Amino acid sequence: MLEAMEKLCEPPELVEDSKNIVGESLVWNQKRHTLHWVDIIQKQVYSLDFSTKKLKIDSAPDFITSIGLTDDGRAIIGLIKEVVLWDFDQVWLDFATIEGDNLDVRLNEGVVGPDGQFWVGTMQKNFTDQGLPLTIDKHLGRIYRIAQSGKVSSPTDDLFGITNTFVWPNASRFVTADTLTNTLYDYPLSPLGELGQRQVLLKDYARGLPDGSCVDEEGYVWNCRVVGGACVVRICPNGEVDRVVELPCTWPTSCAFAGPNLNRLFITSARFSMNSDHLEANPHEGGLFSIDVGVKGLLPNLFV
Numbered sequence: 001m002l003e004a005m006e007k008l009c010e011p012p013e014l015v016e017d018s019k020n021i022v023g024e025s026l027v028w029n030q031k032r033h034t035l036h037w038v039d040i041i042q043k044q045v046y047s048l049d050f051s052t053k054k055l056k057i058d059s060a061p062d063f064i065t066s067i068g069l070t071d072d073g074r075a076i077i078g079l080i081k082e083v084v085l086w087d088f089d090q091v092w093l094d095f096a097t098i099e100g101d102n103l104d105v106r107l108n109e110g111v112v113g114p115d116g117q118f119w120v121g122t123m124q125k126n127f128t129d130q131g132l133p134l135t136i137d138k139h140l141g142r143i144y145r146i147a148q149s150g151k152v153s154s155p156t157d158d159l160f161g162i163t164n165t166f167v168w169p170n171a172s173r174f175v176t177a178d179t180l181t182n183t184l185y186d187y188p189l190s191p192l193g194e195l196g197q198r199q200v201l202l203k204d205y206a207r208g209l210p211d212g213s214c215v216d217e218e219g220y221v222w223n224c225r226v227v228g229g230a231c232v233v234r235i236c237p238n239g240e241v242d243r244v245v246e247l248p249c250t251w252p253t254s255c256a257f258a259g260p261n262l263n264r265l266f267i268t269s270a271r272f273s274m275n276s277d278h279l280e281a282n283p284h285e286g287g288l289f290s291i292d293v294g295v296k297g298l299l300p301n302l303f304v
Contacts (some may be wrong), residue, residue, distance in 0.1 A: 016288040023268030025066040026256035041131040065111025071302040078110035111166040116146040121163025156195045165176035165213040177210035212254030224252040257297020
């Protein structure tokens with residue numbers, strides 16, 4: 001069954017050989033017809049204009065961990081501790097601070113939820129101030145929400161090793177991942193946005209570890225398998241993997257449906273901590289890829 005579905009896919013296309021150290025947080029901007037993503041370690045925002053085919057690279061004021069879109073045409077961005085608003089030009093406005101006094105943690109995943117709030121996760125800091133790798137071994141990660149007022153709240157007391165994947169397959173479900181434990185969790189979501197008791201959606205899948213995800217129009221989750229996984233998997237609502245898409249990179253990090261018809265899946269990747277021999281054998285690590293997977297995605301939520 002899996003083999004038959006895989007054969008329906010064209011080979012993945014290398015869209016940009018961007019050689020991101022840690023490419024992350026893909027989001028499609030329908031107003032600008034532009035795909036945005038970040039390179040955490042290089043402190044850069046990438047913007048690929050689908051109309052002109054031009055790539056614009058902007059420098060951020062700090063290590064940049066995530067990007068979302070606002071309803072007034074700006075971006076909301078996670079840095080190491082700060083969440084800021086950006087006008088896609090020169091203006092960066094401080095908006096909120098997460099665990100400002102805790103030097104052991106940083107922001108990681110950040111996605112605008114269907115409630116119009118910016119959901120962000122934390123994790124133990126895994127790189128130095130110079131961007132060099134650090135070992136992590138603690139479960140210090142939490143999930144937060146930031147409202148338009150700047151108020152910070154938390155929908156759950158659960159702890160995580162590495163917060164990744166914030167997706168809402170439908171109005172009553174929230175799916176997230178802990179990369180450190182190779183687990184995707186499924187939470188019931190109340191009308192007020194509070195999370196119930198988490199259940200395991202997918203655990204110990206053999207291909208790599210879970211990183212970023214997106215949802216297609218049928219409510220299935222597409223999950224990037226980082227740390228050698230070299231694929232994106234499509235996960236059924238019951239947690240079964242019904243499709244595996246092989247990729248020409250070993251560390252895919254985030255994915256999003258993009259384009260005017262939302263009919264292509266785009267994938268970022270990383271080359272963080274890889275040695276020269278590996279990069280010589282796998283020269284497109286850190287690139288941006290795309291593929292037609294035969295299903296459409298959904299527009300991203302906007303921060304309001």
